[in-house]
Amino acid sequence: MTLDKPVIDTAAVVHQRLTGRRVQWRELAFETALLLMLLLSVGVLVVLLADVIAASLPVFRTRAGDFITGQLSSSATTAGVGSSIIGSLALTAIVAVLAFPVGIGTAIYLEEYAGDTRLARLVRTNIRNLAGVPSIVYGILGFAIFVRFVDAVGLGGATNGRNVLTGGLTLTALVLPIIIITASEALRAVPDSIREAGYGVGATRWEVVRSHVLPAAAPGVLTGTVLTLARAFGETAPLLLVGAVTGFFTLGSSATLLDRFTDAYGALPVTVFAWSRQPGDDFRALAAAAIVVLLVVLLTANAAAIILRNRYERKW
Amino acid sequence: MTRPGEPMIHRSDLRGDPKRVRRERRVRALFVISAALSIVISLLIVGSLVGEAWNFISTVDLGALFDLGWFPRRGLFDLRTIIVATLLISAIAMLIATPLGLGAAIYLSEYAQPKARRLLKPILEILAGIPSVVLGYFALTWISPNLVQPVFDTQVFNMLAAGIGVGVLVTPLVASVSEDALRAVPQELRAASYGLGAKRSETVRKVVLPAGVSGVVASLILGVSRAIGETMVVAMAAGATGGGLFTANPLDPGITMTAAMASLAIGSDQVAGAGNAFQSLFFVGLLLFVITLLLNTASERFVRRVQERY
Numbered sequence: 001m002t003l004d005k006p007v008i009d010t011a012a013v014v015h016q017r018l019t020g021r022r023v024q025w026r027e028l029a030f031e032t033a034l035l036l037m038l039l040l041s042v043g044v045l046v047v048l049l050a051d052v053i054a055a056s057l058p059v060f061r062t063r064a065g066d067f068i069t070g071q072l073s074s075s076a077t078t079a080g081v082g083s084s085i086i087g088s089l090a091l092t093a094i095v096a097v098l099a100f101p102v103g104i105g106t107a108i109y110l111e112e113y114a115g116d117t118r119l120a121r122l123v124r125t126n127i128r129n130l131a132g133v134p135s136i137v138y139g140i141l142g143f144a145i146f147v148r149f150v151d152a153v154g155l156g157g158a159t160n161g162r163n164v165l166t167g168g169l170t171l172t173a174l175v176l177p178i179i180i181i182t183a184s185e186a187l188r189a190v191p192d193s194i195r196e197a198g199y200g201v202g203a204t205r206w207e208v209v210r211s212h213v214l215p216a217a218a219p220g221v222l223t224g225t226v227l228t229l230a231r232a233f234g235e236t237a238p239l240l241l242v243g244a245v246t247g248f249f250t251l252g253s254s255a256t257l258l259d260r261f262t263d264a265y266g267a268l269p270v271t272v273f274a275w276s277r278q279p280g281d282d283f284r285a286l287a288a289a290a291i292v293v294l295l296v297v298l299l300t301a302n303a304a305a306i307i308l309r310n311r312y313e314r315k316w
Numbered sequence: 317m318t319r320p321g322e323p324m325i326h327r328s329d330l331r332g333d334p335k336r337v338r339r340e341r342r343v344r345a346l347f348v349i350s351a352a353l354s355i356v357i358s359l360l361i362v363g364s365l366v367g368e369a370w371n372f373i374s375t376v377d378l379g380a381l382f383d384l385g386w387f388p389r390r391g392l393f394d395l396r397t398i399i400v401a402t403l404l405i406s407a408i409a410m411l412i413a414t415p416l417g418l419g420a421a422i423y424l425s426e427y428a429q430p431k432a433r434r435l436l437k438p439i440l441e442i443l444a445g446i447p448s449v450v451l452g453y454f455a456l457t458w459i460s461p462n463l464v465q466p467v468f469d470t471q472v473f474n475m476l477a478a479g480i481g482v483g484v485l486v487t488p489l490v491a492s493v494s495e496d497a498l499r500a501v502p503q504e505l506r507a508a509s510y511g512l513g514a515k516r517s518e519t520v521r522k523v524v525l526p527a528g529v530s531g532v533v534a535s536l537i538l539g540v541s542r543a544i545g546e547t548m549v550v551a552m553a554a555g556a557t558g559g560g561l562f563t564a565n566p567l568d569p570g571i572t573m574t575a576a577m578a579s580l581a582i583g584s585d586q587v588a589g590a591g592n593a594f595q596s597l598f599f600v601g602l603l604l605f606v607i608t609l610l611l612n613t614a615s616e617r618f619v620r621r622v623q624e625r626y
Contacts, residue, residue, distance in 0.1 A: 030517040031427055037419020038428075041487050042436060045443045048450070051458045105350030113347055123351045126358050132538075132612035133605060134545025136574050137361065139581070140601045144364035173357050180354065204336055206343040227445070234447030237547035237574070241581045269449045276453045276552055284457060291450050302445055306438070 052295070055288035067289060072266055076282035081290050084271040087164060087244070088233055091267055094168025095175060095232045100225055102172075103179030107221075110180070111187040112209050131177035139241030142170030147242060157262025162243025164265040170242050171232045178231065182224025186217040219312035226305040230298050236269040244270040268294050365605060368598035376592055385561035386571055388580060388593035397562045398600065401475060401570035405550060406543040408479025408566060409486050413539050416483070417490025418532065424491070425498035426520050444488035452552030455481025460553060468567050473555025475570040481549040486539040493538055497531020497619075498524055534618035541611035545604060547574035573600050 059067055070080015106123070114120030143162075146169040151161030190213050198208035214221075244267045268290060275287035331337070376393060386397040420440065424433055460477035464470065501524050509519040525532065555569030558579060563570060571579070580597045 024515065027515055027517050030520075031423075034419045034423035034427060037416050038423045038436060041416045041420045041443070041491065042439045044484050044487075045439060045446075047458065048446070048454050051454065052450070055457065102350045102353055105347050106354060109344075109347035109351040113344060114351070119348075119351070123354060127354050128616065129609060129612060130354060130358060130361075132541060132608055133361065134547070134574065134608055136545070136547045136577050137365075137601050137605050139577075140598060141357070141361045141364055143581075144368070144598075145360050176354060176357065204332070204340045206340050230445065234445075234449070236447065236449040237551075237578060240578050269447055272449050272453060273548065273552065276449075276456060287453055288457075291453060294447065294450065298445060298447070299442070302442065 052288050052291050056292045059289035084266040084268045087265040088268040095171045098172040106180045107183035127177045136237040138174040139238035142242035163262045166242045175228045175232050178228045183221045186220025190216045223305045223309040230301040365602040368595050369602040372595035372599040387559035388596050398573045398576050402572040405479040409482035409543040412483025413486040413490050417487045420491040421495035440488045448548040452549040455553035470567040473569040476566045478550050478554035482543050490535045490539045493535035494532045497528040501527040530618040530621040534615040537615035541608045551575040551578045
């Protein structure tokens with residue numbers, strides 16, 4: 001009898017115990033279920049896009065250019081989103097002009113100046129709470145305060161203050177907390193060694209912020225701002241309360257710039273809402289086409305933000 | 317500056333250029349003002365809500381607050397109608413968003429290969445950026461006829477379709493907040509669990525989820541808050557924008573608090589109606605404001621618990 005082979009092949013036993021011949025069905029089922037949940041969440045986006053694009057095809061196939069430049073109209077064959085796009089761009093521009101400086105200013109105050117003072121704590125809590133207020137409540141703020149304010153300062157125009165300026169102010173209040181939060185995060189990501197280097201050569205606080213912290217935080221701040229402006233571009237509910245028209249309006253070619261800012265206005269998402277409510281397939285197709293335009297704008301903005309971030313973001 | 321033969325540094329030397337000091341003060345004042353603006357906005361919101369809401373409550377016939385249905389232009393303000401519809405739609409939304417959002421979060425945080433994560437996470441982010449008006453259209457034109465109507469015999473406008481739509485809207489929020497919470501669970505805990513011979517699913521269920529439970533709960537509360545405050549999906553897909561009778565059946569059309577506010581504004585392009593109808597807008601707004609504020613504060617408490625522990 002030879003003992004050149006061990007009775008038990010230990011290595012094989014360990015290997016088998018570790019890898020196991022039987023499939024661990026419960027493990028597999030658990031992972032598959034989780035994956036299914038994820039794919040369902042993501043699949044919704046695919047179905048949504050397919051549904052919207054399919055429904056919009058008749059419009060884009062027959063009159064794409066006419067639809068993009070056209071005005072709102074009660075006839076489905078001539079209605080277009082031109083005036084709504086301009087309205088939305090004007091709203092977004094107002095938001096950018098107002099919310100960007102105030103938002104960054106607040107973020108700089110909170111991150112660079114305030115420390116842990118009472119005012120800073122109050123502002124921080126307040127901003128977090130504001131960020132959670134439903135958007136339609138901002139609509140109430142808009143039409144109870146901003147409409148009267150705009151009318152009182154003489155910019156009410158023919159609409160008594162229910163114009164694009166009011167809409168812009170309302171959206172500014174809505175997105176301000178979000179801009180502040182994202183800008184704060186970007187500022188916080190700048191390491192303290194940068195600031196200390198600035199102070200070390202005798203710079204004042206503002207000089208450090210202006211020439212060192214802000215340039216370093218700029219990619220993050222800009223990305224956050226672009227995403228937030230995209231959010232403002234797609235916002236509907238508060239505009240319903242501050243007079244974005246869901247009906248049909250045209251501005252004559254003789255309208256001055258002031259007229260355009262103080263007269264009735266439309267916005268792309270509001271137009272989507274109005275057309276979806278119309279009975280009949282014609283307007284449904286128009287709504288779908290308007291959604292496609294809306295999503296193209298938003299996805300472009302999102303892509304730009306992501307490229308901006310990837311290109312300029314620095315890891316410290 | 318110090319001169320030769322005079323080595324002492326005086327305090328005046330350290331004070332700096334008065335021009336720079338003045339500029340520093342001006343800049344700081346600007347920042348304080350912009351920070352104070354956000355508080356002004358809060359005060360304006362509360363101020364604009366409370367005054368008119370009080371006018372509403374003090375002038376309305378209290379019997380009209382619990383009667384038949386919500387028909388503000390006819391003086392019927394049944395709060396049960398809009399509150400029950402709001403809760404019903406939020407509950408349906410969370411029934412959708414909880415499994416989808418949590419499942420997606422657990423998969424992304426515990427199972428996904430880095431490559432898959434890099435592909436799937438941005439898609440979820442895009443979904444999160446889709447405007448609610450688009451999901452309203454989707455709920456009305458796809459979810460209702462393709463998911464709800466084949467199963468239940470009901471009309472196009474119903475609360476179930478709206479609830480599913482809101483659920484889709486809330487899913488990315490739940491997924492992203494709870495994924496953050498799960499990823500914040502230290503790797504040592506997982507390693508210890510594996511070291512004891514636990515399988516992956518056991519590690520997830522018995523170690524990672526309990527450790528990240530505060531963040532997960534926070535994401536769900538945030539989801540509920542978002543669902544309650546959502547306007548467009550509900551206004552477009554739940555129907556009954558003109559007002560509705562009291563119903564607790566999700567297959568009926570219904571009107572939520574947000575939709576009730578929106579419907580006072582649309583149709584006429586003018587917030588109008590007999591005195592009370594106009595003021596009811598503020599009352600419902602205040603109710604909504606208080607509910608979401610409480611939920612968000614609760615959610616924040618839970619998030620802070622995670623941050624403190626690790």
